[in-house]
Amino acid sequence: MAKFNEDGFREPANFTDRIRLAGIGFIGMVFVAGIIVWGGFNTVLELTNREEFCISCHEMNDNVFQEYRNTIHYSNRSGVRATCPDCHVPKEWGHKIIRKIQASNEVLHKVLGSIDTPEKFNAKRLKLAENEWARMRKTDSRECRNCHHFEYFDYAEQGRRSAKMHQTGLNEGKTCIDCHKGIAHTLPEVEQGIGADKHGAAPEVFHPETKQPATAPAEPAKATATQDTTAK
Amino acid sequence: MKNPTRTSRSRTLAILLALGLGLTSLPPAALALDAPAPVKLQSLRGAEIQAMDPEGDGTRNDKDRPPIPRDFVQQPPLIPHSVKGYAITKNFNKCMDCHSWTRYKETGATKVSITHFKTRDGQELDSISPRRYFCSQCHIPQSDAKPLVNNTFRRAEGLSSK
Numbered sequence: 001m002a003k004f005n006e007d008g009f010r011e012p013a014n015f016t017d018r019i020r021l022a023g024i025g026f027i028g029m030v031f032v033a034g035i036i037v038w039g040g041f042n043t044v045l046e047l048t049n050r051e052e053f054c055i056s057c058h059e060m061n062d063n064v065f066q067e068y069r070n071t072i073h074y075s076n077r078s079g080v081r082a083t084c085p086d087c088h089v090p091k092e093w094g095h096k097i098i099r100k101i102q103a104s105n106e107v108l109h110k111v112l113g114s115i116d117t118p119e120k121f122n123a124k125r126l127k128l129a130e131n132e133w134a135r136m137r138k139t140d141s142r143e144c145r146n147c148h149h150f151e152y153f154d155y156a157e158q159g160r161r162s163a164k165m166h167q168t169g170l171n172e173g174k175t176c177i178d179c180h181k182g183i184a185h186t187l188p189e190v191e192q193g194i195g196a197d198k199h200g201a202a203p204e205v206f207h208p209e210t211k212q213p214a215t216a217p218a219e220p221a222k223a224t225a226t227q228d229t230t231a232k
Numbered sequence: 233m234k235n236p237t238r239t240s241r242s243r244t245l246a247i248l249l250a251l252g253l254g255l256t257s258l259p260p261a262a263l264a265l266d267a268p269a270p271v272k273l274q275s276l277r278g279a280e281i282q283a284m285d286p287e288g289d290g291t292r293n294d295k296d297r298p299p300i301p302r303d304f305v306q307q308p309p310l311i312p313h314s315v316k317g318y319a320i321t322k323n324f325n326k327c328m329d330c331h332s333w334t335r336y337k338e339t340g341a342t343k344v345s346i347t348h349f350k351t352r353d354g355q356e357l358d359s360i361s362p363r364r365y366f367c368s369q370c371h372i373p374q375s376d377a378k379p380l381v382n383n384t385f386r387r388a389e390g391l392s393s394k
Contacts, residue, residue, distance in 0.1 A: 071317065072317065159295060159296035159313065159314075160296045160297070160298075161296050161313060161339075161340070162296075164340060165339070165340075182324065183317075186321070186323070187321070187323050187324040188323060189322075189323045189324070190323060190324045192324070192325060192328050192329070192332065192359075193332070193334070193358070193359040194325065194328065194359050194360055194362060194365060195362040195365070198323070200323065200324075203334070207335075207338075
């Protein structure tokens, strides 16, 4: 510090001024470095948040991406698309970072080759789908709601089936994923009670009970169950 | 071993002979009429028989509507809604997600006929028999496509409720 005044341009008035200048310089450097580091981090993070990045792994490209290409979220009348991260990565920063940290598990399984053939992928499809259904359900289908808003539905424009089911679902406190499963990817085996047991998704998983009690009177068969819950 | 081929050969000879006799006995006027107007083969949409069918005007799936009355006895009911994106796969039958007896109340769909519960061996199941799994083999959705051939079909009178 004592050698600082030998640069010759301007001699600092005293010791405290020199400390202050050094401090301001330091803060400025930290600020600029912060912008560069944060900007770089964010740029890399966003690079991993693109469809091209997702399908650069053949696991995604050969399985789920091919299935998604037949759906309305890939191609439609007006060309508005929902790409992989639009549904699978939260938009808000905090949730996004948490999801990105969880994705390190996916990197591990990429290295382990857990789903590197279609056979291996299909063997894990039920587990993977149930993970995603559970995540969507826990967040009230947050990623769907980035684009789709219940409040702005025009029921006159919807078909008679969708208008009825959406209003019933909304009143019962259902969330998008409770009904809209398999809209972008092929479904895993689902138990429907037809033929032999498929060891697939159970009916209570595929059509989960609603969180809030329905305003409509329950079916007579379920009357005892509701009485039990009110007694508690 | 050689007998079957020999008999079949003699049979074709006999048929050819009979045809030849038939042709010669035809009145000459009929032959003369056939010759100047060869039949022009074309598809129902007017294309050459070996060419690709022309692209249609584009048809749209009909909008959702209440169940469509049947037109003839034993008609598999028509599908009164779009089935775009609905799949019947080994893993999942989208139709049965609404039309099964366990689901129809919640979804407001028509429940499948109990006649579909019987296996080919006559055993009654508590859900549709696997032989009835592929719904769209009999039940079809509707579109606004115009009929390619006119017809005079009328609904069976006993089925129309006016």
